[in-house]
Amino acid sequence: MGLAGSVSGMTPTDRSRAEELDAADPLAPLQQRFVVDDSELIYLDGNSLGRLPVATKARLAAVVEQEWGSGLIRSWEQWIDLPTRCGDLIAAHLVGAEPGEVVVSDSTSVNLYKLAVAALDARPGRTVIVADDDNFPTDRYVVAGLAAQRGLELRMVGSDPVYGPDLESLAAAIDERTALVTLSHVGYRSAALADMAAITALAHEAGALVLWDLCHSVGSVPVQLGATGADLAVGCTYKYLNAGPGAPAFLYVRRDLQTSLRQPIWGWFGQRDQFSMGPDYDPQPDIRRFTVGTPDIVGIAAVEEGVAVLAEAGIERLRTKGRQLTDYLIELADHWLAPLGFELASPRDSARRGSHVALRHDDAWRICQAYIDASKVIPDFRAPDRLRLGPAPLTSSYVQVWEALDRLRGLVEAGTHREYGDGRARVT
């Protein structure tokens, strides 16, 4: 991305270089749209739980106090369309889909299940699910459960720990017995960015359906579900979409597939003419058939606010900044951290990488604990030995990246992490 050449007369590790990059950053003013009450703290875990948008505070207070507290049941007039309205926003601004192809509903895991079952039922007689062995646990577990229940073969493609599953391995695994291919667009550990168009084409050539997990790409990497011909997708809203802990997920079903797919959990929100409460299930003729129970209104309102800020930034600008931020991070890591035993565990080429960077280190767990406790930097740990640094394009600055890497270098040079235990605690 030409970072080194952008500022002349300095060494690459000068703090002033970060300052100049921030001064030239068109997205920098949007950082003020987020709650930051501790300017010392550097948050590099926006890819696990995004920051709180300032607007979300007022919006949630209004939903709770006015819409629920005062409006009571009458507010369903405006709530009833919220899952599809918010889905349309995600479709238009973040995932390259048409109105009516995305809806906000349930958790990512439940959505994975619903769409995987729908895909398997749409390919009767096919007996294989293709997945990759480095995918996020819930993705692997959901399809493992289905394979066990239905007596299907779960064909796990071996992934390169840095680059993810390669096209050749996938091509070899996908055949005329394959019903479903399920993969992450961006790897949760490595940030490896999959070639959605090529993999979707591979699956389609074999007559299989593809289900994409967008959790680690949506909001930071442009997703082109329509242009790539993707069949199905799910995604999370509490990472780059900044919708808060456990906010509801979304799902995508390509329009021409919608009426032919059978969603397995027949709930009353998937029912056509829902309030006639008739005797037989007659699913909605559109994306709403993939919803189930009463939607989480407070959560979806938070999704809408989170997406609004991303839409204002624009996904292309977010992507450009995400590449530059992580390029810069890697450049500093090369200078400062490689001599201390860190190895890059993400693709070096930003075109093949999402918006986070994994660094491998033998002492990663202890470093992670010390980093939070002694350095006031919040990274993420991923088993067994990765420090995951996610400077979210919308909420992170170049100076924060500089500062975070400088503190990390200082910490490991001083050996501070050796004072921390090597047990494993809970880190999401």
Next chain:
Amino acid sequence: MGLAGSVSGMTPTDRSRAEELDAADPLAPLQQRFVVDDSELIYLDGNSLGRLPVATKARLAAVVEQEWGSGLIRSWEQWIDLPTRCGDLIAAHLVGAEPGEVVVSDSTSVNLYKLAVAALDARPGRTVIVADDDNFPTDRYVVAGLAAQRGLELRMVGSDPVYGPDLESLAAAIDERTALVTLSHVGYRSAALADMAAITALAHEAGALVLWDLCHSVGSVPVQLGATGADLAVGCTYKYLNAGPGAPAFLYVRRDLQTSLRQPIWGWFGQRDQFSMGPDYDPQPDIRRFTVGTPDIVGIAAVEEGVAVLAEAGIERLRTKGRQLTDYLIELADHWLAPLGFELASPRDSARRGSHVALRHDDAWRICQAYIDASKVIPDFRAPDRLRLGPAPLTSSYVQVWEALDRLRGLVEAGTHREYGDGRARVT
């Protein structure tokens, strides 16, 4: 309940009688724990969407602003146990269960699906699901979907529209081929209260499992899951638990069944040693195996606040007041509304009734619209011809019931409802 005799020297329809009942109501002071910004409005739909507790406003602001906004990912230390901690509260105060038998997770519909599948898998070779034809739509649809998918017989027991399914019909329907019996504890339209102990015993004699839907009883009627030997249950939190629109539901699995049941949606929150992110799914050895994805923290915090107020009131006192309120409502309806074409469509004996009352009327839909618009009373409409009046014991007064019935009488006497259309709109 001896209401008529409680106040002497008045006719049963005197407003002063309602005032005396309120003055003697030990739960009356708790009405101040709820947001009421329009004292003219009478809300009789707490059994659809409960009112906002005052404490919930501050709690949600704290979860959003301090825990999420400031604490960020670090708050998972306190969030991770919230689903089971809140489940334990529900277990102890509302449903007669032990710690570790209830967890808050997903929607009611998704929970119904998970537990129904688990039950069917636990009774291999059995080919029948017994349900009742007047159960809430989502309950019927979920088991219809499973029956269709698995080629099972869905045996729908005919329900009396007022009293629900009778024991004789159920006894005739449940046999050695029955895997699962699924019923509501309180009927969503009629408020018929099922005999949980007797029906559970019937199912167990035949070797079947029972899955109870507690949506319309929990928080207003004592539920004795442990004492009745119930196997499985689900329930809603946005009605009598006052947790807000679309707040997450809960589920119950009797402890001795937990490790033998297979939950079908294998998500990462059901995994033992979740953050090691290992290759194989190894479910939690407890109630957590029935959870799936990342929990809705904001929603569960609201559940905790809602349950806290119910716990303070005490479920026995809530039940006593619920019986008296609805007895009083029926008494007024007998005097004022029966002459206007209304018929009671709920059990007359409060021992067989939950905390709402259904009134049948040929013009119910138009009356419902006029009642909201012209009378400032919010009831609920249930197809095809029921006005459902739910004075929640925690948030409703006797005077409100008097006032609501007086306004209804005035409305129908004046024929105001004839100005309203007879189309069907959305009412949840």
